[in-house]
Amino acid sequence: MPKAQETVLEIDLKALHHNFKYLKSKLQPNTKFLAVVKAFAYGSDAYEVANYLQKLGVDYFAVAYINEGVELRKSGITKPILVLHPLAVNFKKLIEFALEPSLYNAKILNEFISIASAEKQINYPVHIKFNTGLNRLGFWENDVDYVVSKVKATKTINVKSLFSHLAASEDLNERDFTLKQINNFKIIAEHFKTKIGYMPILHMSNTSGVLNYPEAHFDMIRSGIGLYGFGNSEKESTYLKPISSLKTVISQIHKIEKGESVGYNRAYKSDGSFTKTATLPLGHADGIGRHYGNGKGFVTIHGQKAPIIGNVCMDMIMVDVTNIDCKEGDEVIVFGEHSTAENLAETANTLSYELITSISQRVKRVFLKEDT
Known part of the structure; x- marks a missing residue:
């Protein structure tokens, strides 16, 4: 499937079909x-x-x-x-x-x-x-x-x-x-x-x-x-497939020098070591609440975790990419099939329910049909 070029929520209808069939298999025919x-x-x-x-x-x-x-x-x-x-x-x-x-x-x-x-x-x-x-x-x-x-x-x-x-x-x-x-x-x-x-x-x-x-x-x-796609238990979740993947891109990369800070209220301050951050075009107005900030939540870039640093802004978040080889325009996975909404929600001591129902309708929906 094509890489994301903006913030999108992909809805996989094939996964929805799978989950429906799995749950139906637990029922009597009538x-x-x-x-x-x-x-x-x-x-x-x-x-x-x-x-x-x-x-x-x-x-x-x-x-x-x-x-x-x-x-x-x-x-x-x-x-x-x-x-x-x-x-x-x-x-x-x-x-x-x-x-x-x-x-x-x-x-x-x-x-x-x-x-x-x-x-x-x-x-x-x-x-x-x-x-x-x-x-x-x-x-x-x-x-x-x-x-x-x-x-x-x-x-x-x-x-x-x-x-x-x-x-x-x-x-x-x-x-x-x-x-x-x-x-x-x-x-x-x-x-x-x-x-x-x-x-x-x-x-x-x-x-x-x-x-x-x-x-x-x-x-x-x-x-x-x-x-x-969530079964309320680790065992049952393995039989289900999350239907939603929230993806975005890197808008800009910054090099944070000693003594510099990141974001509102200077919530992240460099301890003197070199830090590289990536700014992403989504924030708490898109459903990624402030409780995911300051190192609790993370996104995935090229298969590696990038912690959210500083406070989550209304329309942007910043993540630590110091040890990730990435560039502006690269795709970012906020949650999806492998790093799930449940995984991200757990970092803020909440539930997948709260996270996925919070995704703003301003986020573009992209539907993956059965034959995709």
Whole structure:
């Protein structure tokens, strides 16, 4: 593939296909696959990723907020889209674009029934979320009777699915807690079925749930980070391929003499030894936060690590290339297949999730198709 000539985020759709097939291989043939494409498809490109997965046969999509779903509909995505954290102010827009809300407490349930009724909806598909231990959003187990009574009292909505969210499925030290969550969800689902007279689609597993808890696959799974190449464990990550590579170029090389400093606030000062730095055209406005500066983070140039020195600027970073044979215009790998986003994130004590979802949309996206 051609070398980068500017700051670009390469999205490898072949790697996305690989990850989808690997995760699908963990499921029973009839288990549905919901692809999570919130946060601009984890910082890549929501439409391109969703469009590609739609062609591969994914069953469902999920986004966090209504406007994310609206943008997918405007871009031609036709598969069902679950909105995980809808707010009532946008419910009319949700209905206009045939999005499906997660309803997670009495207030949001009643508000949606009211607005959907005013919009003359019949059997509008909704998803009821139950809290089994994450303690973020969701009805409680003892709310089943209330939810069923509200659903039965109207023809406006139809419960398409019941779901919950595992809190620590990647941490096998929390296995007992996770199994308790799974068992609680089963109890909730059976109670709901008995009261309402039918069983909606059940889903609970995130990527780590797919990999570690087959008993929690139920009727559908939800995968986000796994599709983008990370398995939340060193072992599982070896079977997945990061789909994104952030690349840039060397804009200028400086020779730093004794007593000189580099960057804002003179955060790096020469200790007297000769230092050679390279300035790169990306910074915290592009998603490389200040916490990667001052020797914590690094980039790769000609296969060698170049530590970030000084403070990260809004549009630039400086790296130490004293021992690297390089020149202005040479390609730089910020993260990719070999030196991954996970590797870089670890240097700042954060997660690959935070790094990849932070990549600014001003960074040019380049798509590597299947035949590339």
